[in-house]
Amino acid sequence: MAPNELILKNVTKRFGGLVAVDDLSMTVAPGQIYGLIGPNGAGKTTVFNNITGIYRPEEGSIRWRGEELVGLPPHKIVARGIVRTFQTIRLFGEMSVAENIMSGRHIRSSQGWWHGIVHTPGSRRDERENWKKVEEQLEFFDLGEYAAMPAGSLPYGIQRRVEMARAMAVDPTLLILDEPAAGLNDAETLQLLETIFRIRDKGVTILLIEHDMDMVMEATDYLTVLNFGKKIAEGTPEEIQQNPAVIEAYLGSEDDE
Amino acid sequence: DTLKVGVQAPITGSYANEGQGIDNGVRLLAEQINAKGGVLGKKIEVITCDDQGTAMAAAICAKDLVNQGVKMVIGSYTSTCAEAAQKTYFDAGVIQTSDGTADSLTEKGYWTFLRNSFPNSAEAEFAANYMVKVKKYKRIVIISDFSTYADGLANATEAAVKKLGGNVVSRDKIKADSQNFTPVLTRIKAKNPDVIFFAGYYTDGGQLRAQQVALGIKADFIGGDANDNPDFAKLAGSAAKGAYIVNVPSPDVLPYDIAKSFIAAYKKKYGIMPASIWGLMNIDGMRAIIHGMEQTKSFDTKKVVEYLKNMKEPLPGITGPIAFAEDGNRKGGSYVVKMIQADGSYKHVYVQ
Amino acid sequence: MSKDVLFEIEDLHVSYGSIAAIKGISLQVRKGEIVTILGANGAGKTTTMRTISQLIKAKSGSIRFKGRELTRMSAHQVVRLGISHSPEGRRVFGILTVEENLLLGAFTRKKVDPEILRWVYELFPRLEERKKQLAGTLSGGEQQMLAIGRALMSNPEMLLLDEPSLGIAPILVKAIFEQIREIARKGVTVLLVEQNAKAALKLADRGYVLDVGRIALAGTSEELLASPKVQEAYLGKKH
Amino acid sequence: MDIFLQQLANGLTIGSMFALVALGYTMVYGVMRLINFAHGDLVAASAFVGLTIYTQVMGQATSLAAVIAIFLLTAGVMACVGVLLERLAYRPLRTAPRLSAVVSALGASLVIQNGVMLIWGPQMRIFPELVPQVYYTFGGVVISLMQVIILVLSLVLMIALYLFVEKTRMGAAIRAASIDQDAARLMGINVNQIIVLIFVIGSSLGAVGGLFIGLYYRGITFNMGWQYGLYAFIAAIIGGIGNIPGAMLGGMLLGLFNAFIAGYVSSTWADAFTFILLIVILIVRPTGILGERVAEKV
């Protein structure tokens, strides 16, 4: 089997006249925490939307474990172990936290649609097993006490955690996080960082967009920097931090620190 | 201990005034009979159920009335409602008399059903004869709506016209209450018809006639019996003049003494004329059944119906002599063709 | 202090149904000041801001702006008094163009002042580039600029900013903070909610720290930056 | 060809009535996301109100001035009814789930319809021939004065409304409120006032539609509104709901479909064909012909 490797080749996505992603190529190696940064509107979220099948790029190819993803609908891409979180949280607001996490088990469950009509011993067992998995995630993300609460009424930080838990319930091989630290304060960000490392330790490849540079420097192994849809730099966090093009377009000078 | 008489009629809904007319009439007749000591010593008690003109409400009404122990049910106004209730009355042995004109009402062999009007087929034959033989129209258009009654009358007329060798150039349907009939009429205009026969209700008929004239279609207009309502002329406005209507004679011209006295009593009690002849037909049905009970000296509905179907002499009625054939249809029946005058009044132009 | 107090909250209580979100806070803002409200997730910062704008009604307590009681007004009246709010989640009018959004920001003015529009475009040149684009298709950061720009269009006396740096690239955060300082220099009073405590305190004159609906700490920025409690809870990252 | 042109005229007449009613739907929907099922019944009620104004207030005068006065008075009365409706049935449900307000609208529809029945009775009422029965013949095509009035007046009203919403400050406020009410409040827009305005405009347009129905068809019944409401609602959806030119286009198209299908294909199957056509349109253009402006980004 091909390794957990994500390869983007010459991906281009346009909206009308606007080229949101412009001839982008990048390679995410197995087990990496890979960062995607760039100014607002650079096309980062659009790259994610292309990978997860929400948009279809006009040109280029996106390969995961050697298999082409372009053209697949979102649910088939999830079936290949690729899951994402959203820049603006999208939970099933009226449903409980446990049910939200259970949604992640959807593609892993062996039940067919007909089990919605008649249960079989097999489907009952499957149901039990999946709830066990949900319990594991509740523990992993320390969400136990919220299990029965409607997700929509929880504080933002907790919702972020639920969204990650839901994604992790899929047993993903590639986890895509769109600004997971947005709206978290420093203490909470530290906690998140720790969680991300623990996920990586499970062998999951992680692709990450983030504007909190402290966090990016800490978390990522490798970075790509976009501007106007184009790649302007790539390298390790240390290299990127020194890169003049990146400083000019994205980081700004450190003079006032 | 009373004789319970049910009224199943559309007290609300589109035919509310017809339904209320039936109810009023039955209550008036009951009052008159009770004043004379009732039926075989029992006073009449009237129980009304509103079927709203819909089949489902009618089915519920039927069960309700049967449960309350009625011996006979007067109504309903529409064939659809009468039909929906038929089987329940049959199963319970309750006599039902309705002015519904759909032929199907008497085709199922329910002995409990007595039609107090004349079936569509009778009117259809009369109308066809008038159009083909009397007026010698060459290009005939037939329009109906989607209701049981109208569709049935139109189909029967079409068949009768064809039997007489007439030429139906178009058979169309309109949606009742939809008001806008110009598209259909425009198409008909292209067929260049001599006559438009409309087998629907007056509410649509008046507008149909108005729009026909507005579009400059020169054809004659003949409306079926359900167009026989003063509102037809009001709706058609200046276009009403010259339109024909086929029906049994109207209440105000009914020549019979019983008719005159009953209508006078009705006017006195309710301050208005009966809504139409249909209510009076139902009253005749009720009178016949009570007549049967008195003659057989029994409340046994089976016996009463037997008697009514084998009467030597018809009973004089408000709407003419009344007697029943073996299948439950009213015997006889005379139709007239009336033409609407400029002032909205009728002139009889052809009598059977 | 009470002399030039422009804006004042006294013993404010707010709840969502049976859940109390704000449990009695009081604070004051003087004219021309930048005051920041800090606090963990769910501390009630946004709730405070929305209550000031009268998008939520307070359970009790008073909010006064230039001596006028706000709690009895409706939201649009508050805006007319000169308070502008750039809300959490940006809330731009997605299916209107950028420029239409900005013009709506000046709804309370009888006429749109071209000076102000030019100023907003100067502050955020990206908005001028995209003025015909539908706001809903802007990137997150672009929408944030639009939200702030829109709030400025009414030429407010006091500006409420709810997490303006959320989802914004570092260079732009610096720029936006710089612009906020610029705005304040022009005499606009600013009430700023921020997660990015360090940056916010550097910008602000004073700050309040909110903790589950109560004010836990208050002081000048220097005091707060130096406070071990703040250090631990909000600035607790390495370095 | 004559027949074709005649059908075109028929279709445009009925279409512009649908369009007028559809505009009321679309305006309310735009701001409140509410399918105002009571709108059709308001239309029916206005015909009755107009008739009563004619007989009771205007003393059956038939001058042009009297007719104009009937229009204005009816529009005024219906505007009040519309505002009242919003107060009682919709305002309490502003923050409730969308469909609750829809059911409330269905309830309001029953109230209005049966209220009309209780006041004016179940029978059909008949309008006088207020507009002279004048016909113009062009070749084989006959068009009545009433049809001309309906077409011209509808168009004028629609264009005026369009310009109002697109070009004025108030119009901008309406559009803002239709996207995000809270954000609109933060712009200093009095959303309650906007909603009242919407109901005033929508109900007045409905009143004009109702009077057209009365004057053109002359027979009015308490339950006729349901049908116009349904068709207008569908017209609004087909055009792209919330979209003013869309509602006009949808109304016109529906009128034309109706005319051409009943005229050329089959009168017995007219409804079926019309709806199949509409469904096909929606399948091909899922947000209506002119589309709903959507800009959802993730």
Add this chain to the structure above:
Amino acid sequence: MEKLQRFGYPVFFAVMAVLPHLLNPRWQAVAITFLIFAVVALSQDIVLGKCGMFNMGQALFFGLGAYATAILNSKFGWPMLATIPVAILVPALFGILLAGPIVHLRGDYLLVTTIGFNIVFVQVLQNDLGGLTGGPNGIFGLDAMNLFGLRLASQVSVYYFAFAVLLFTLWLMHNLETSKAGRALHYLREDQLAAESIGINARVYKIFAFGLSAGIAGLAGTVYATQYSAVSPEAFDFIQSVLFFSIVIVGGSSVPGVLLGVFVMFVLPEIFREFATWRFFIFGFAMILAMILRPRGIWPAKFGRIPAYLVKESKHGA
């Protein structure tokens, strides 16, 4: 509400089991219609309440089932019971076929297409397609149920048949709630994009919802045909769909909610029949008031149907 539910169900079933013996025939007829409408409304709830698709054409599937039974019985002489599988499968199939091209439509656009289907259906019935549907009359005089040679013509036996169908439907609903498919519908209703991003095939599950819902409604149609020994087009027209739609919203998308909804929207108006012309005027007000007082329905859907052991450690409480 939890407790109420635990004791409520047995009490409800017990009352329903003896009910026909307490009622006179008129109210028996009302009770039977209550059961039938409850089944249709529950089926409507699958599409509308659970999956959040605005369907205002449920009477179409209800009618398809009723007509399937009526046609097979009257024209082809099938016994009533034998028509049941067809009365389920035909609507289910139509549900799937009709849903196929339209499930991608959002909200009100879907609403209009379902209304359109309903209107087309009624016109097909009225035009007596293929000479099968009996035109505007419909089909009258159907047989009674026959079970093992026993002719179940009495109202009481029809009642128990209808009751059995309701119990069967409730069992189906329970199975749906506690399965992957049922949850998928909930996820789709809450946020389709998020659901798809987690691997749910929106199209398949939406069509599934339509098919299942149509099948159940079709089964209710058979009971309807049995009860009235008749079917006619206006019993399945768009107004009827509006009723089912309102029932689910007024009641709230839960089993007790739907049952209460049927009670409020159908049985109450029957009780107040005496008000005659005032009836619907007052009823309209009642609908408005019901929504204002209970905007999420009388008995709203409650989420959090999760295994009990997951709830145990709630430290802070809600």
